[in-house]
Amino acid sequence: MNITSLVFDETxxxxxxxxxxxxxxxxxxxxxxxxxxxxxxxxEVKAITVDYNQQHKQEISCAKKICDxxxxxxxxxxxxxxxxxxxxxxxxTRGQAVLMVSIAALDIGRDGSxxxxxxxxxxxxxxxxxxxxxxxxxxxxxxxxxxxxxxxVTPLHSLKDKTAVAMWGYQLGAPxxxxxxxxxxxxxxxxxxxxxxxxxxxxxxxxxxxxxxxEEDILSWQEILGSPFHPAFENANHELQVLARAxxxxxxxxxxxxxxxxxxxxxxxxxxxxxxxxxxxxxDKNIGHIASHLRxxxxxxxxxxxxxxxxxxxxxxSTQNLPNIDVIExxxxxxxxx
Numbered sequence: 001m002n003i004t005s006l007v008f009d010e011t012x013x014x015x016x017x018x019x020x021x022x023x024x025x026x027x028x029x030x031x032x033x034x035x036x037x038x039x040x041x042x043x044e045v046k047a048i049t050v051d052y053n054q055q056h057k058q059e060i061s062c063a064k065k066i067c068d069x070x071x072x073x074x075x076x077x078x079x080x081x082x083x084x085x086x087x088x089x090x091x092x093t094r095g096q097a098v099l100m101v102s103i104a105a106l107d108i109g110r111d112g113s114x115x116x117x118x119x120x121x122x123x124x125x126x127x128x129x130x131x132x133x134x135x136x137x138x139x140x141x142x143x144x145x146x147x148x149x150x151x152x153v154t155p156l157h158s159l160k161d162k163t164a165v166a167m168w169g170y171q172l173g174a175p176x177x178x179x180x181x182x183x184x185x186x187x188x189x190x191x192x193x194x195x196x197x198x199x200x201x202x203x204x205x206x207x208x209x210x211x212x213x214x215e216e217d218i219l220s221w222q223e224i225l226g227s228p229f230h231p232a233f234e235n236a237n238h239e240l241q242v243l244a245r246a247x248x249x250x251x252x253x254x255x256x257x258x259x260x261x262x263x264x265x266x267x268x269x270x271x272x273x274x275x276x277x278x279x280x281x282x283x284d285k286n287i288g289h290i291a292s293h294l295r296x297x298x299x300x301x302x303x304x305x306x307x308x309x310x311x312x313x314x315x316x317x318s319t320q321n322l323p324n325i326d327v328i329e330x331x332x333x334x335x336x337x338x
Contacts, residue, residue: 006167008303012121012158014132016137016151020044020113024100025074027063029200030156031118032179037155037314038116039070039274040172040297040305045087046073048104053081053088059180066178067224071258071276071294076209077103097127101152105140112141112148113120120165121157130157137223159302162199163206164195168300170207173272220265224287225278230270231307231317236324239325241306244316247332253294256312262288269308271317273297296331308332 022039025031025047038045043204049063060076067074081088087095097119104115115137119128125134133152141150156165169176181200190197204215221227230257236244247253260275262282273295299308300321309317309330322328 006072006164006171006303007160008168008301009158010301012198012301013153013155014020014077014130014134015041015114015153016144016149017112017114018042019118019148020111021112021153022104022107022120022163023045023116024046024104025049025063025067026118027059027061027066028118028168029176029178029179029181029203030120030162030165032176032235033172033174034116034118035066036071036169036172036174036274037154040299042114046075046107046120049074049076050100050103051076051078053083056180056183056185057184062178062180066175069175069178069277070274071123075107080213081146089228095127097123097125097133099204101133101136101140105150108140108150110145110147112146112150113149114149114153116153116155118156119154120162121159122161128154128183145174153316157224163203163210164309166203167207167211167213171225171229172305172318173225173274175222175225177222191272206276210325222295224262224265224282225260225272225275226262226270227272227321228264228266229305229321230264230272231309232264232270233269233315233317234268234310235318240316240322240328242324243329243332244310245314247294247310248312248314251311253312256292256294259286259289259309261291261317270315271311273307273309273329294327294332294335296335298327300332 021042023035023038025035047067049060051060101115137150137152159165181196183196184191184192186193205214258276260272260278262269293311294307294310297305299305306319306322
């Protein structure tokens with residue numbers, strides 16, 4: 001897998017709050033990747049899905065299913081647009097960013113929040129431009145009463161195109177296969193003929209051409225909610241294992257959060273920290289189980305994530321690439337409850 005060709009520009013993201021995020025989550029591929037990015041950057045994440053009388057209601061069901069997997073707050077906001085509105089007939093593109101920001105802004109309290117959008121750098125309308133979004137964020141902040149920062153964040157702007165976004169989502173372990181793309185579903189199924197379906201098929205082809213990944217291989221990982229980039233228990237070196245045991249023995253992990261500990265397709269036991277409620281079907285197949293854990297993570301300059309997950313029993317999973325052990329220890333100290 002040629003991941004080194006994934007060019008990443010973090011200056012396009014514009015994170016401000018760093019603690020709270022509201023993700024405008026359609027249930028599509030792009031917003032699913034944006035949601036996974038948010039899950040790895042914020043302590044508190046909430047998702048909002050808009051039911052705007054769209055033909056493709058399946059995306060709302062997909063959004064609910066994905067939010068259930070990660071156990072976050074999820075609101076569905078209904079806006080009764082007439083079906084003959086141009087934006088409804090043409091899939092609500094013009095002014096969409098402003099509409100989504102306005103809806104999210106109504107749910108921001110005095111402590112502030114970042115509004116996370118799944119817009120792409122290649123999106124044609126100017127309300128998705130970074131300069132405009134920064135001005136809009138500044139307008140929303142009440143300098144007299146608001147204590148926390150308010151930002152409009154565009155993580156997918158950090159990548160050149162939709163193919164790179166899909167590759168990044170695969171790297172982060174986002175369940176893209178559960179997302180919905182089709183705008184003209186037939187008998188409840190994706191039509192595979194509308195422009196959005198065609199675009200997604202082109203992305204699958206480009207992933208193979210650019211990164212050497214076949215769609216069937218990606219789907220095999222997605223079926224078990226896994227990724228070859230998830231932390232593996234066999235990756236943890238002796239120094240990291242000693243550190244993890246020390247924290248557990250010191251009663252530093254009084255209450256962990258659930259995660260998906262599973263047997264991966266490459267034969268390794270891996271950990272999906274964002275998956276809190278895996279389907280019972282997967283657990284019935286003995287692919288994995290829920291395990292409480294303490295987790296620390298961060299991102300390198302190329303957009304790849306490092307992650308360490310310490311389980312209550314003292315076992316530890318990690319990504320292959322990690323920062324210095326002192327960095328990991330400091331992050332663990334900041335998170336534990338002694």
